[in-house]
Amino acid sequence: MGVLDGQTSLVTGASRGIGKAIAIALAREGSDIALTYSTNRDPAERVANEIQQMGRKARFYQCNVADPAENDKLVDQLNDDFGTIKVVVNNAGITRDKSFMKMNREMWHDVLNVNLTGPAMVIHRLIIPMIESGGGRIINITSIVGQMGNFGQANYAAAKGGLIALTKTLAREFARKNVTVNAVAPGFIETDMTSEIPEAALKHVCDETPMGRLGKPEEVAAAVVFLASPQASFITGEVLSVNGGMYM
Ligand code: NAI
Numbered sequence: 031m032g033v034l035d036g037q038t039s040l041v042t043g044a045s046r047g048i049g050k051a052i053a054i055a056l057a058r059e060g061s062d063i064a065l066t067y068s069t070n071r072d073p074a075e076r077v078a079n080e081i082q083q084m085g086r087k088a089r090f091y092q093c094n095v096a097d098p099a100e101n102d103k104l105v106d107q108l109n110d111d112f113g114t115i116k117v118v119v120n121n122a123g124i125t126r127d128k129s130f131m132k133m134n135r136e137m138w139h140d141v142l143n144v145n146l147t148g149p150a151m152v153i154h155r156l157i158i159p160m161i162e163s164g165g166g167r168i169i170n171i172t173s174i175v176g177q178m179g180n181f182g183q184a185n186y187a188a189a190k191g192g193l194i195a196l197t198k199t200l201a202r203e204f205a206r207k208n209v210t211v212n213a214v215a216p217g218f219i220e221t222d223m224t225s226e227i228p229e230a231a232l233k234h235v236c237d238e239t240p241m242g243r244l245g246k247p248e249e250v251a252a253a254v255v256f257l258a259s260p261q262a263s264f265i266t267g268e269v270l271s272v273n274g275g276m277y278m
Pocket of ligand 1: 042043044045046047048049066067068069070093094095096120121122123124144171172173174215216217218219220221222223224
């Protein structure tokens, strides 16, 4: 018996890293899982297989969240395979870092499209059936960078800060419809996204983090499971930081 028995969850960008940990943690609590990936099919298939071995239903879909036609196709497939999605986790995200003066228009738009417009459009397409089915949960994966800014990440900070503002606005709009909308804001977590940060910069991050280390994807996933669970039924518009105390 899990706290999410009988639920159906969508996790975007769940082929690896934080998204993979979220998909597995939600499944462990009893949810069926629809997961998406952008380019790498095999890792997504492996995550789906792992979830099926737990006895849950799992399907994986190729979908660039920044592409409206692919979003439409995804929603049709979800409808056929699962019916209503009750828990939406907008996890897919990218970085294109450069100091602001060197950042070009393409780097700006790529990051805004994937990290902010993508989640908004996914929610836009899934919210009506969610409301009609009696309610649900939306959880957006933002970032500590959206809360405090970061050198070389103007595009990413703007997108993740925008995602927090979107979360709070939708929390107000859907509160009477039994849909909670929350965000999880990880600090620096051990994934492919942070693997290219130079050693010296990672040491600086650890020095600036009261707990003195990077976080693990599973520690972010635990926060998502809580917000998806019945225990979080009166929490909406919240930004739950999972950052070892780096920003408080
Ligand atoms: P990652 O790079 O390891 O994984 C990103 C996932 O998003 C992959 O599955 C990838 O296929 C998918 N993705 C990328 N572009 C996509 C697109 N256009 N459409 C659909 N899927 C796409 O990243 P990580 O570290 O697991 O990050 C997951 C989320 O957590 C992101 O939103 C990221 O911004 C956020 N985050 C990560 C932190 C970290 O330290 N790793 C810190 C704070 C937030």
